[in-house]
Amino acid sequence: MPAEAMIKKDYYGVLILMVIAIVLSLGVNHFSSSGIALIGQWDGEKGVVTAKSKQDTVDSEIEINNPLRVRQMIDKGEVVVLDVRSKDVYDAGHLPGAFSFPLAEFDAVFPKLLDLVKKDSAILVYCSGIDCSDSHTFAGQLLAFKFTQVRVYAGGFREWQEMGFEIEKNEK
Amino acid sequence: MKNNKQGWPNWIHWLLRLLLGLTFIWASLDKMVNPGDFARIIYGYGVFPGIGINIIAIVLPYVEFLAGTCLVTGIAPRPSLLIINGLLAAFIFLIGFNLFRGHAFDCGCFSVTDTQGTEAAWSLLVRDLLLLLAGGYLWTQFKRPDNT
Numbered sequence: 001m002p003a004e005a006m007i008k009k010d011y012y013g014v015l016i017l018m019v020i021a022i023v024l025s026l027g028v029n030h031f032s033s034s035g036i037a038l039i040g041q042w043d044g045e046k047g048v049v050t051a052k053s054k055q056d057t058v059d060s061e062i063e064i065n066n067p068l069r070v071r072q073m074i075d076k077g078e079v080v081v082l083d084v085r086s087k088d089v090y091d092a093g094h095l096p097g098a099f100s101f102p103l104a105e106f107d108a109v110f111p112k113l114l115d116l117v118k119k120d121s122a123i124l125v126y127c128s129g130i131d132c133s134d135s136h137t138f139a140g141q142l143l144a145f146k147f148t149q150v151r152v153y154a155g156g157f158r159e160w161q162e163m164g165f166e167i168e169k170n171e172k
Numbered sequence: 173m174k175n176n177k178q179g180w181p182n183w184i185h186w187l188l189r190l191l192l193g194l195t196f197i198w199a200s201l202d203k204m205v206n207p208g209d210f211a212r213i214i215y216g217y218g219v220f221p222g223i224g225i226n227i228i229a230i231v232l233p234y235v236e237f238l239a240g241t242c243l244v245t246g247i248a249p250r251p252s253l254l255i256i257n258g259l260l261a262a263f264i265f266l267i268g269f270n271l272f273r274g275h276a277f278d279c280g281c282f283s284v285t286d287t288q289g290t291e292a293a294w295s296l297l298v299r300d301l302l303l304l305l306a307g308g309y310l311w312t313q314f315k316r317p318d319n320t
Contacts, residue, residue, distance in 0.1 A: 013251025017238055025234035029207060036207045036230065042215050042222030049215055051226055053208035131212060 044130040047154040057137040065154040067163045070124065079124040080117050084138040085157070091170040095126065095160055098168070103127070103134045106141060122149045129158035185313050188306045189243055192256055195303065196240030203233035217266060218275055235259070250314050257307040264300045267293055 029035040037052035047065045050058040064070055073079045074096055081098040083090045090100040099116065101109045117123060123142065127134040135152045142150045153160075161167060203210040211229035214220055220228060235255060242252035271293050 010250050010254060013248045014254055017242065017248065017251055017255060018235065021234040021238045022231055024238075025231045028204075028234075029230045034206060034208065036211060036226050038226055038230075039223055040211055040226045042225050049212070051208040051211035051229065056208070131215065 047130070048133055048136060048152070049131050050133060056133075057140045058133050059136060059140065059152075062136075062139060062143075062150060063152050063154040064124070067153075067155055067159055067165070070153050070155075070160070071163075071165055073122075073124065079122045079151070082113075082123060082125045082138070083157075084125055084127050084134050089128075093161070093167045093169050094157065096166050096168050098126075101138070103138045106138065110145075117147075119146055120148050122151070123147060124151050124153055126153035126156045126160075129156040130154060132156055185310065188310050189249075192253075192303060192307055192310065193240040193242075193244035196236045196256055196259075197244070200233040200236035200240065203229070204237065207233070217270060219266065219269065250311075253307060253310055253314065257304060257311065260300050260304040260307060264297060264304065267297045267300065271297065 033054055035054050040049070040051040041047070041058075041060075042049050045065075047060050047063045048058050050056055052058075064073075074081060077097075081095055082101045083094045083098040084101055084103040086102050086104065087100050090098075090102075094100070101113060123139075125135040125139045125142075127138075135156065139150045139152050207226075207229045210233065211225050214225050214229055215222075236259065239252040239255040239259070242248050243256060
């Protein structure tokens with residue numbers, strides 16, 4: 001086979017494989033329960049980033065995307081602050097007055113939360129940063145248990161740290 | 173045992189095809205099941221526009237799976253090897269670029285949960301370079317136009 005014909009054959013081969021992959025992937029994604037939207041929310045300025053999957057827990061309506069507002073709320077004691085990262089990470093540094101309620105241990109820590117807050121208490125949940133949706137997952141579970149004033153700090157610990165705000169640590 | 177045109181045993185050729193093909197099939201599986209987590213990892217690379225992240229997360233695992241399968245089964249081996257080598261070159265560029273600018277990222281190469289930090293990026297780079305070397309060698313072994 002001449003070189004030009006083989007290159008053409010390779011080109012069409014690649015094209016056909018790519019078309020099959022695109023059609024197959026879009027079809028499966030459409031029907032799969034873990035499928036995602038064709039365009040996600042990847043603008044950190046707008047809040048927690050998300051692929052907008054069918055199982056998505058991110059709810060931009062409950063987000064606070066303003067670190068100054070969050071600091072004001074904490075300084076005035078307006079909210080109970082929950083850190084849903086792991087305990088080790090929490091011990092290494094967390095927002096002032098925040099309580100550790102790791103998402104991974106939700107079932108175990110939930111009774112302690114009921115001792116700490118009422119269902120109409122103002123609660124602010126955060127995790128590591130704008131690319132972390134654990135805070136939304138935790139907040140969603142609280143809302144499912146009929147807590148009425150649950151908000152998420154979108155910027156999370158990373159933004160708080162970058163702002164140079166006070167950080168508490170637990171000495172080991 | 174038959175040798176190829178460079179005097180290497182043919183089983184090396186098949187071993188490399190299996191290595192490359194199965195590596196890509198294996199790498200695609202978790203990403204196909206968890207496109208949302210994979211999209212978050214792509215976002216973490218910090219090089220793609222937001223509008224394209226989800227499309228890449230949806231399509232790329234299927235491209236990997238299809239190319240790997242075709243290489244192993246021998247269906248369209250040259251086009252599938254072209255795709256695999258192209259992807260490896262792209263991965264090497266992305267990992268190298270992020271290492272160069274000191275950008276922390278998770279690879280997401282084989283699993284969307286078993287993410288790795290920047291400290292593993294060098295080993296990922298070396299691994300992808302070795303795979304590309306294998307892919308380059310295989311390319312020389314497929315039927316060449318001037319040999320037909």
